[in-house]
Structures are given as C-alpha cells and as structure tokens.
Amino acid sequence: MLVRAALTSFRRGQTLAAQPVSATVDVSLRHLTTYSSVCGFGLRDALPLTYPHVLGFPSQMKLMTGAGFPFPLPGLVHIANRITQSRPLTLDEPLEITVTARDLRPHPQGTQVDVVTSVSGVWEGVSTYLRRTGSGPSSGEELERPVGSAVWRVPADIGRRYGAVSGDRNPIHLYPLSAKLFGFKRAIAHGMWTKARCVASLEGRLPEAVTVDVKFKKPLLIPGRVEFSAVEKDGWEFAVWGKGPHLLGSAA
Template identity: 85%
Template sequence: MLLKAALTSLRRGGTLTAEPVSASHEVSVRHLAAYNAVCGFGLRDALPLTYPHVLGFPLQMKLMTGAGFPFPLPGLVHVANRITQSRALAVGEPLEITVSARDLRPHPQGTQVDVVTSVSGVWEGVSTYLRRSGGTSGPGEELERPAGSAVWRVPADIGRRYGTVSGDRNPIHLHPVGAKLFGFPRAIAHGMWTKARCVAALEGRLPEAVTVAVRFKKPLLIPGRVEFSASGSADGWEFAVWGKGPHLVGSAT
C-alpha cells in the first residue's frame, strides 16, 4: 500500500474518473476492542460513530491509488471530515461498504475533493482533501479559544497505536524522522484519532441519528498536551481541541 501511495507522486493532476469500490465486511470484536482502547470508547453492542471510517480505509486507499484519482497521495492534506448516521450499526450485523470520490473543486490554495464512505445505507463519512498548488490562504479564520473542559496528554506512541488499528501507517504519524521528511518537527497525531477521541468524550450524550462534522486546523505534534472543550445546546454540541492554537473544531447536530 505504501509503495502504491508513493508511486502516485508521479501524478500531475487531472480529471476525476475513479469508479466506486465496494466490499462486504464483518466486524472483528478483537479489532473493535483494540480500536476502542486507542480512542477512548467503551465496549457496547453498537459500533462507535467513527469506527466505520477505519473499516473503509482499505477501500479508500484502493480508490485513491487507482488510476482514476487525480492527485498524488504524498502531500495531500485531510482538512475536514463529516459523519452522518441515521441509526447506530450493531456489532454483529454484516456491513456493505462503498467508497467513491466526488466534487472536485477549486480552493484558494489549490483543489479539493471529497472521498465518501457509505456503509449499509445508514452511515456516511465524507473526508475532504486539499491538494495545494500555490495561491494564498487569505486573512484566515479568527477563532476564539473556548474554555477547556479537560486536559489531554497525548502520548508519543499514539500515531503508531492508531496506525495499527486503522491501517493508516503514514510516516508522518509514526516517527520523528518520517515526519521531518515532510516538514514537521516531530510526528503528528492522526486527525481521525483526534476526532474519535472527541466523540468518545461525548459518548452517551449523542443520539443515534447524528451528524458530527470537524475541521482539522493545526497539526497536533506528539507527544503533546491539549485542552478539550465541549458546550451543549438545544441544537447539539460544539467542541474543540486546542494547544497553542486550534487543532480541531467541530459540531454534533
């Protein structure tokens, strides 16, 4: 997988012609327990909201390394993720997973595309990726730091641990040397681990039918110390993860 991802560096952009890819899947309770332990979820009869994302990861990689995907994977930035489910998925139910790509569109810094994972008609995850190609980011979004609800100490091995359960073994998450090759001073946490950790912190307070959307801001260098904040209202929850600046901002509705 890593070799195929590296070979996509030869791409120079183009049109989006990737065909959807699909597979059937049955959940391994052992794998689910390992994922829950890494992300902070308890053991329940229903799948955690973010877990189907990792089940779809092999198909995501198959689609993105295939000929119809226009961008090289090295340097592609995961900028946002939105998950919507109409009901919780049970641990024992058979799953049908389909991954597709859509909405190739311009961005002030390059081009964006959505990689969409659908599971059994009741769960959908939309990951937005940015391919930078110059341009300017403009004045930037002014975010006010919320009052922290909890302090999280993120260990240095969280990238390796999450990489093991998710299959996402991008070198920027695994070791300082791999991260430095891509311009980071040390390894960074996976954005989807950070999102999963936030959802786990809200476990028991979210309905089965829910949309949880996040934007990934500054990379979370590991090891690190961050503040998690969450505030509820009649419409749902607003939450964030901050260090010296924002790492993730999100909402659950």
Template identity: 80%
Template structure:
C-alpha cells in the same frame, strides 16, 4: 499500500474518473476492542460513530491509489470530515461498504475533492482533501479560544497505535525521524484519531441519528498537551481541541 501511495507522487492532477469500490465484511470484536482502547470508547454493541471510517480505509486507499484519482497521495491534506448516520450500526451485522470520490472543486490553495464512504445505507463519511498547488490560506474568521473541559496528555506512540488499528501508517504519524522527512518537527496525531477521541468524550450523550462534522486546523504534535472543550448548544454540541492554536473545531447535531 505504502508503495502504491508513494508511486502516485508522479501524478500531476487532471480529471476525476475513479469508479466506486465496494466490499462486504463483518466486524472483528478483537479489532473493535483495540480501536476503542486507543480512541477512548467503551465496548458496547453499537459501533462508535467513527469506527466505520477505519473499516472503509482499505477501500479508500484502493480508490485513491487506483486509476482515475487525479492527485498524488504524498502531501494531500485532510481538511475536514463529516459523518452522518440514521441509526447506530451494531457489531453483529454484516456491513456493505462503498467508497467513491466526487465534487472536484477549486480551493484558495489548489483543488479539493471529497472521498465518500457509505455503509449499509445508514452511515456516510465524507472526507475532504486538498491538493496544494499554490496560493496562501485565507485569513478567515479566527476562532475564540474556549474554556477547557479537560486537558489531554497525548503520548508519543499514539500515531503508531492508531496506525495499527486503522491501517493508516503514514510516516508523518509514526516516528519523529520519518515526520521530519516531511517537514514536521516531530510526529503528529491522526486527525481522525483526534475526532474519535472527542466523540469518545461525549459518549452516551449523543443521539442515535447524528451528524458530526470537524475541520482540521494545526497538526497536533506528539507527545503533546492539548485542551479539549465541549459545550452543549440548542441543536447539539460544539467541541474543539486546542494547543497554542486550534487543532480541530467540530459540531454535533441530530440528523
């Protein structure tokens, strides 16, 4: 998979013609337990809201490394992720997973595209990726730092542990040396691990029909210290992860 991803470096952009890819699978209790352990979820019949994302990851990679996806994977930036479910999925039901790509559109720094994972007609995850070609990030509205609800000590091996359960073994997450080869001072945590860790902190307080949306900001270097904040609002929750700057900003609302 890593070799196929590396070979996409020769792409120079173009049209989006990738066709959807699908599979049907059953949940492995051993795999689910390992995922819950690294992300902080308790083990229960209902699957964590973020878990279907990792189940769909092999199909996501198949689509993005295959013909019809216009961008090289090295350097592709994960900007945002939105997950919506109409009811919780359970560990004993077979899951029909389909991954597609849509909505190629301009961005101030290049072009963005959505990779959509759909599961059994009740769960959908939309990951927005940026292919940089130039320009500078817009200043935008600078978020105000919230009061911390908890302080996380993020260990150096979290990228390797999450990579093992998610299949996402991007070198920027695995080791300081491989991360430095891509311009980072040391390894960085997966954005989807950070989102999962936030939702684990809210476990038991979210409705079954729910939507959780995050925007990824500055990478979270590991090992590191991060402040998690969460506050209840009329339509759900607002949460964030901060270091010196924001790493992630998110909202949860009833779907």
C-alpha cells in the same frame, strides 16, 4: 499499499474519474476492542460512530491509489470530515461498504475533493482532501479560544497505535525522524484519531441519528498537551486546542 501510494507521486491529473470501490466487512471483536481502547470508547454492541471509517480505509486507499484519482497521495492534506448516521451500526451485522470520490473543486490554496464512504445505507463519512498547489489566503476567520473542559496528554506512540488499528501508517504519524522527512518537527496525531477521541468524550450524550462535522486545523504534534472543550448549544460544539486550534467540530 505504501508503495502504491508512493507511486502516485507522479500524477498530474486534472479530472476525477475514479471508479467506486465496494467491499463486505464483518466486524472483528478483537479489532473493535483495540480500536475502542486506542480512541477512548467503551465496548458495547453499537459500533463507535467513527469506527466504520477505519473499516472503509482499505477501500478508500484502493480508490485513491487507483486509476482515475487525480492527486498524488504524498502531500495530500485531510482538512475536514463529516459523518452522518441514521442509526448506530451493530457488532453482529455484516457491513456493505462503498467508497466514491466526488466534487473536485477549487480551494484558495489548491484543489480539494471529497472521498465518500457509505456503509449499509445508514452511515456516511465524507473526508475532504486538499492538494496544495499555491499559497492563497487562509479562511481569515477570527477564532476565540474556548474554555477547556478537560486536559489531554497525547502520548508519543498514539500515531503508531492508531496506525496499527486503522491501517493508516503514514510516516508523518509514526516517528520523529520519519515525520521530519516531510517537514514536521516531530510526528503528528491522525486527524481521525483526534475526532474519535472527541466523540468518545461525548459518548452517551449524542443522539443515535446524528451528524458530526469537524475541520482539522493545526497539526497536533506528539507527544503533546491539549485542551478539549465541549458546549451544548443546539447540539454540541467542541474543539481541541494547544497553542492554537487543532480541531473544531459540531454534533447535532
């Protein structure tokens, strides 16, 4: 898969014609247990809200490395993720997964697209990816640092551990040397690990039918020390901050 991803470096597409990819997946208790441990979830019959994302990852990669997806994968930036479920999925049900791509559109710094993972008609994850082709203005929003409610010490191996359980072994997450090849001072945590860790911190306080929406900001260099904050206000508003914001999110 890494070789296929590397070969997409030669793409220069301008249109979106990727065909949907479908799969049926049975949940492995061993895999679920490992994922829950890496992300901080308790083990129960209902699947963690973010877990179907990793179950759909092979199909996501198949779509994004296949014909019709316009962007090269190297350099593609995951800038946002929104998950909506109408009910929790459970450990014992087979999951019907379909991945599509939609809404190719401009961004101030390039072009963005949504990769949508749908599971059994009750769970949907929308990952927004940015292909940078310019240095346009950022959002310009003034962000006030929230009061932290917990301190997280993010270990140096979290990228390798999450990469092993998610299948996302992008070199920027694994080792300092491999990350430096792509312009980072050291390895960075996966955005979806950071989101999962936030949801795990709110476990038991979110409704069963819920939408959790996040924007990924500054890369979280690992090892690192960050503050997690969560405020209940028409749902939940939460954030992860270091020297600046790494993630801003809401759940309702």
